[in-house]
Amino acid sequence: MKVTFKIWRQEGPKDKGEIKTYEVDGLTEDMSFLEALDHLNELLVLKNENVIAFEYDCREGICGQCGVFINGRAHGPHDNITTCQLHMRSFNDGDTIVVEPWLAASFPVIKDLIVDRSAFDRIIEQGAFISAKTGTAAEANAILIGREVADKAMDVAACIGCGACVATCKNASASLFTAAKINHLNSLPQGKPEASKRVLEMTKQMELEGFGSCTFTGACEVECPEGISIINIAEMNARRSKAKWLS
């Protein structure tokens, strides 16, 4: 299988980037998309060129480290997958594939396809935790949590923090990411004591980081590898309004 890659190359955060074209032969349909990039990088080394910097780690869709725009879509042509789960069988022999980094002011490019997503860590830092210290827990079954509540919390706790929601949003909003974490903890009894503080401080940090507002286009939930629903943003907003009103 042979494809033409058009890939964003950028030396460093302050350098100007450009799209470069690479013809790549010798690919197979069973290869993952990232393995195709590995293959291209080996060819570049042998031609004495610098490799394309791109992110990955687990390569099984759970660590959230990978993520690029492929032909204009976050994580490629399919709904609800990560870049590492995309395989070359999704393309045709002879295709041209355009690969770009996440595009959002709050995710500055570090090099080529790698962006800085530390803004997510700083949102987490503002309250995505239960303050109790190690060693202070009561017997686990002393806290009863109905199955529906636990399942709903798990649906949002599943967020892998890849940033596709931000990248695909025309406002570069981090609302889906932030809502997922807030709704996970605030819907559980363990999260209740700090619920108001959590929603207020995390959403404040989200805005301080320069992420845009949500205008409910629904683009994020299409790309989210965990299929987290946009309803969660409405829920977060309701929690936030309530917390503001009470404070």
Place this chain on the structure above:
Amino acid sequence: MKLDSKIPKGKLEDKWRNYQVNSQLINPANKKKLSIIVVGSGLSGAGAASTLAELGYDVKCFCYQDSARRAHSVAAQGGINAAKNYQHDGDSVYRMFYDTLKGGDYRSREANTYRLAELSAPLIDHFVQQGVPFAREYGGTLVNRSFGGVQVQRTFYARGQTGQQLLLAAYSQLYKMVRAKKVEMFPRSEMLDLVVIDGKAKGIIVRDLVNGDLKRFAADAVVLATGGYSRVFRLSTLAIGCNGSAIWKAHKKGALFAAPSFTQIHPTALPQSSETQSKLTLMSESLRNDGRIWVPKQKRDTRRANEIPEDERDYYLERRYPSFGNLAPRDIASRAAKERIDAGFGVGKLKNAVYLDFKFAIERFGLKTIKDRYGNLFTMYKKITGVDAYKEPMKISPAAHFSMGGLWVDYELMTTIQGLYAIGECNFSDHGANRLGANSLLQASIDGYFILPNTINNYLASEIQTDHPNTDHPKFEKAEKETKKHIERILAINGTKTVDHFHRNLGKIMWQECAMSRNKLGLERAIEQIKEIKNQFWSDVKITGHEKEMNTELEKALRLADFIELSILMCTDALQREESCGAHFREEFQTEDGEALRKDNEYSYVSAWQYDNGSFKLHKETLEFEFVKPSVRNYK
């Protein structure tokens, strides 16, 4: 060298309490003056960093990923064991201890294994408190399922994403302490050397992966929480960045390496489909609760799975191990698969797989129940293979998965270098020669949250009086200079082959000779071949770009250089141990029906290897079985 495991006196159930009663304490005012470096931010690293910070220590935590949340603990699927006996099925701390010791084929310490079981129940309490959404019954209580090598239900889980949920809880707790300014976090930072001053670990040399700068960090103690090294096989279930460099550097600075060849090969990963593949995706062991494993009775059968009638299927695990069946421990299940595949009964394009079939479970429990239990795993299977496993069986194959071996540690989790600790998968302690499923999240968490924060005081208490280390010390100067030279040397080779080329060759040799089944000739040959790879690597590798920038090829090359050396030690260890135990199966030592033949009279010890200028010297820590009499492991 006399290896002192520092096992406390007393009855098995009193040892940990006795240890804590006699351990030295440090008052809160003094804790503030002590600093600790934690390398790695997975379950053990993040758990340790946050808990040590809560106790008042000044903590610096490093990881190579862009965020602590990516650490590979995130990928553990099936669950975490705890002796809660919530299912009222006869479980207890003692039974969990016994299962783990037996599962490890009696090659771990009784006292460590008992402590693992003892601290499992409070760990579940801890994670529930931290908001982990474990699976629940309608009435609100916690649910359990079974895992391999066990006849009770003691595994807690959060769908097929248990590792992710535990890691995110640990990561959140870590960032709580970042916010409190008690932890300073250094992502995209890789430890390249350990600094030892007067025999004590006092700091590390780190490469900033964004700009390539080498940096020095000093502390009163160093904790390695850097995970497993099964990427030595290249194809494994591990993340691509997982590496053995930190522990290898520590080994070269004097830390003994224990049981390096004890590697778990997981029976249920997705099979390799091509030469260029970079990764073998794991399918959780929990699937074996309801899935049945089989191969066709006819060799090289070309029919589709669903076309093969029931009486032409060989459910070989149920046939060979009727009492444990599909839930036989991992080493046994993997070897049994290899046996069938090697005999010509493998399925799939490359004939390297076996079937994992849910037909019966779907008939019995209904599609909805199976979807509830494993939905995300079936979805993942479909994303990767394009096949709907609700309609036809999954194809699975064994893959390198977990390192039981690692840096030798005593009961306090301290290595043979004073002030250097190893926690989680990077140490050798609790799993013996084979780890039971759902015990790795457990061990990582317990090491980080409960054990280390209680044992590190015992060392640091004596460090309050000594001078705090300074990065101007000549030992820092020297370590940084050597690291710089090492990097320059590797870049200067400018040969003709890529890093991946050498890694593929290394992986093939290791998979062939030092994985599921080993023999003397093969291991001797492997050592020679790896030495040759080492020579070729150091004369012909090509890396483009330079050291003062983000350079992913350079990162890979530095990790591979260490893997090559480590793999020689792994083969040396496998060659020296002339018995079969757990995952270490020497073909020369097996029973008539192909089971592992353990030799307790000669090999009931932990092999701890000392680095000596390129060769390795063996030290033995004899395993004393005071409470359980080792027996032949039987799952039939």
